[in-house]
Amino acid sequence: MQNLRLFTCMLCLTFMLFSCTKNAYKHVSLGSENQTYPLVHTVYFTLEPANSAQLIKTLESVKNIEEVHHLKIGAFTDLGDKRALKDYNVVMQMQFENIQAYEAYQSHPIHMQLKKDVKPLLKAPPATHDFMIE
Numbered sequence: 001m002q003n004l005r006l007f008t009c010m011l012c013l014t015f016m017l018f019s020c021t022k023n024a025y026k027h028v029s030l031g032s033e034n035q036t037y038p039l040v041h042t043v044y045f046t047l048e049p050a051n052s053a054q055l056i057k058t059l060e061s062v063k064n065i066e067e068v069h070h071l072k073i074g075a076f077t078d079l080g081d082k083r084a085l086k087d088y089n090v091v092m093q094m095q096f097e098n099i100q101a102y103e104a105y106q107s108h109p110i111h112m113q114l115k116k117d118v119k120p121l122l123k124a125p126p127a128t129h130d131f132m133i134e
Contacts, residue, residue, distance in 0.1 A: 036133060037069045037095035039102055044088040044127040051121040052089050058117050059092050065108050067101035068094045088127070095133075102130075 047055060052075045059073050071094045076086065096102040105111055 035069075037097050038133045039096040039098060040093065040131050040133060041096065041102060041105075042091060042093045042129045044085065044129070045090040045092070045118070045122060046087050046124045046126075047089040047121055048123050055090050055118060055121050058114065058121070059090070061110055061114055062092070062094065062105075065105055065110050067096055067105045067108070069097070070095045 045055060056073050056075065062068050063071050071092070073092045074090065076084075076089050076091070078084065078086065094105075096105065
């Protein structure tokens with residue numbers, strides 16, 4: 001039950017962050033905006049104080065990985081929803097063509113370097129949520 005509640009909250013936060021406000025995120029256009037990629041990968045970050053801008057800038061390196069599509073990176077925006085996952089300061093979301101593309105991203109040198117670069121900015125390990133668009 002608690003996992004279902006957490007899952008619902010994470011989906012709600014993702015929806016609010018990327019659908020409700022134009023200024024809350026950076027959208028990096030990668031490939032055709034009209035094409036949908038079925039695998040969605042979302043990463044939630046909890047930061048040490050005052051690291052949001054630096055983290056967002058660092059995360060933008062992901063746009064140089066060929067397999068990544070529809071990259072969105074955003075800082076938390078408080079919309080007054082008590083269910084919001086306020087502990088996560090920054091969210092990054094991207095789409096992949098398939099699981100093989102996701103696996104290529106996971107082992108890509110840019111991603112491996114990114115993990116090293118962001119570690120000192122984080123208060124806790126990132127949380128992830130992946131789903132398939134049907």
